[in-house]
Amino acid sequence: MKLLFERSTPGHAHTILPELDVDMPALPEGAARGQRPHLPELAEIELGRHYTELAKQTHGVNDGFYPLGSCTMKYNPRVNEQAAALAGFADIHPLQPACTVQGALGVMAETADALAEICGMDAVTLQPAAGAHGEYTGLLLIRAYHLERGDTARTKIIVPDSAHGTNPASAVMAGFTVVSVPSNAQGGVDLDALRAAVGPDTAGLMLTNPNTLGLFDPNILEICRIVHEAGGLCYYDGANLNAVMGHARPGDMGFDCVHVNLHKTFSTPHGGGGPGSGPVGCKAFLSRYLPGPIVRKGEQGYELFKPEKSVGRVRSFHGNFLVVVRALTYITMLGAEGLPEASAHAVLNANYLMKRLEGSWFVPYGELCMHEFVIDVAPLKAETGVSAMDVAKRMLDFGIHPPTMYFPLIVHEALMVEPTETESKAELDAFIEIMDRIWQEAHEDGARLHEAPLACAIGRPDEVGAARNPHLRYEFGDLS
């Protein structure tokens, strides 16, 4: 595919802005730009076709099954887009007087209240822009809590070895050091290791439940108790909330704060990597530390305020508001009954796939999974030489986005499968057939799978070359 710059022809662009209607004052001395930027010149039709071509080389949720573990690639309802496009949301300035944005503040208040209820929390900020940003924000609350009590020795965050990579990275950004605890034979937190890890230096624990193996930790109450008794707080990574909405709440499990991913659980589109939104909820005793401003109901209607001991802003304005609008539309439609139903079907679909696949494929953990499960390709690799990478790449030929590969790290040849609730039995059955076929191919001609994908626009790209000699932009050469 040609790049925008390779399609450019001087004189093709159409006129978008009018001529100057007032005098153009001279620029101050020394302020004018020297080198002009190389920006492409394309007719609108050329621009349109360029992006249509790029779209054809992009696999979206509507292009086929997308069982990408821990990413919750559920269907993104169209009505969400319609709501977010309403001019009353899209075309309002973030610094308008509060009396002129009562609708937008209402959206924020309703969403915050609904998320608090779903998570069993007392207060919510919508400011964090993504899951990792939410983790960071939640950890700042924990930090502020200990520091305000003068408990400066609490510098360590405990993270299980099955955690998302963002967990330890967020902990370090929030000023903590990380203590990793191993998983037990069932894939849950090893209680003895946890007891040994906690102490007067424990600031808190970060946990995903269900965890990255797709297992709900049956010891969850005990885990939170151990951390609390040691004086630490418990942070819930909401990446996997889609398994438990309306069935179990982080707040009732014993967690003190939580982030949720609106772009996973609440059906807002991923946009090829963002924008997402990572609201953070907390129990009442932590709410005074939340980043400001947050919305509350005042005498004149909704108003924004900054909590008294706020940790400060984590970004500009009020968060990814238009993402919040989409999530509220979804929550409004599903309501008290629809949210738990969505979770139950997500879990049912995952269990169905697991049961049907575990005849041949090796599933190392769990007789009953939550919304996702992990296949270990190691036995197949030992037998046929076909790796998780080969299996994943072969799926591309069948129009399927592969499961998450090589994660969690504790399963070396992992494929993490999360079908979500928005796939039908027919789609799941088709996936099972494809998996059966790949299983057969691995045994018949495993070497061929090292070449997969065989039918995509490109084969496996040379990632080593890309990293050794980085080409991170188009070079215009002497065109200038």
Added chain:
Amino acid sequence: MGSYIPASAQETSELLDAVGIASLDDLYRQVPPEARIDKLDLPSGMSELEALAHLEDLADKDVRFRDVYRGAGAYRHYIPAIVKTVTSKEEFLTAYTPYQAEISQGVLQSIFEYQTQMCELTGMDVSNASVYDGATAAAEGLLMCLDRKRGTVVVSATAHPHVIETVRTYCASRNVPVTVVPAGDGLATDPAAIAAALDATVAAVYVQSPNRYGVIEDVAAIADAAHAAGAKLVQGFNPISLGILKTPREYGADVAVGEGQPLGLPLGFGGPYLGIMCATKDLMRKLPGRIVGETADAQGRRAYVLTLQAREQHIRREKASSNICSNEALCAMTASVYLAAMGDAGLRRAAELSYAHAHYLADRLGELGFALVSPKPFFHEFVTTVPGDAAAIEQALAGKGILCGLPIDEGMLWCATELNSKARIDALIDALKEVGLS
């Protein structure tokens, strides 16, 4: 109740049978009873028609102004029609991060194009695939300059207040001291005051130009001061201004960061926006976030991949310099389509119209006693005195569909873009005369 589950009762019972359980409830038997709930205390679900009506009712409560003279970090510009058409394509809208390069060349190429455009816009060598917004870009831009020997940062108080607050938050948790240098004369940074704040511990200086008051800063002098002390310069920029104003590279910046919202993104009550981050080649491996690179497949076909990933949290875990995991890919694509549609001439026109309209607006407001607070050059924002009660003026103009400048401690902060035409500015002046000023 709304639902997006394509399962009939018959299909559900087939799935349950295959799994070997009697009911959906049995799926949760691992959950301790104490942690189970029966029902969420939320309203019942509703049809699509009713849900959209509810959101429409909320949207109708917001006042959408015909004329906006307020910027302060969020700018209403004209958005070419092609922009929304492209970014609403379902493939771009719904795809995940392009980890599977073979079926993601479209997204990857668009990010590569975006990176190229950001380099061209700023004059810098490398760009990442974007971060959350301008404020987090500034914070990350400062943090990436830290090294073992230099662990503090200096920020000019003329930066956007949200930028300063975000920098303070990010730095506080990493125990990085922040010195905020007060504004000098004329709402501008005093390069000598910056120089005086520098010592051998300072890793980087942050200055924004045009600054929060619209003033075009003497960035070159600040860059010289920073470099003389062995510190890096991180410059905040407004992307539209670069249609006519000197680039961060031309000023000598090491890192250039900006809020990309003016490039085709709607005001949207503050988000989602776009954090632009560019740097010199020397700092390439210190840039946080995703980066796309060009390579080839085994047959030599050009291909794009996420690259330099060993910098990132999913590999480096607790040793990563940033925890950022996503980018604002769709917003980056928006900016890229915007710049492709506008071209150099269009971008320049947007900058000229904004600059010329702002100066015309300042002149006309001056006639009514709104005097410029600073004699310094400005781009498309400026601060005036307020000959009357700011809140009353704001309210009276709101009644006429006009959002006036933002009342701030120093007076009123006005903004104009290509949308604020001469005719509309004249209408604003008439409206101000009509409502009176006290």
Added chain:
Amino acid sequence: MSNIPENLRYTSSHEWVSEEDGVYTVGLTDFAQDSLGDLVFINLPQEGDEVVAGEAFCDVESVKAVSDVFSPVSGTVVEVNEELADAPELINDDPYGAWIVRVGEVAEVEDLLDAEGYAAVCESEA
């Protein structure tokens, strides 16, 4: 079976060491480069940096992994193999030729393994 020259000493974290006139040369072993795969970047220390026995002084990156390099001695970096900055693949091509640093003013040396002892470590991890 990876190449383990008899004339070098080793750490259990897969660095090789040779000593001449009190200056210690450190690199990554064949086993290490083979497990890491194609190296794409090395984050080198600077001349004059203090290194501490048993602590990381450098890291190497492959496409999908990053790995610390640990110092077998405490001392001061007196020379850095700058050639690796542009060509980390030299470590893949010739691990015992592509030394990383030379350390002088050595105050402490870890207990090092001989070739046989190190071969046992490799075997246990293979």
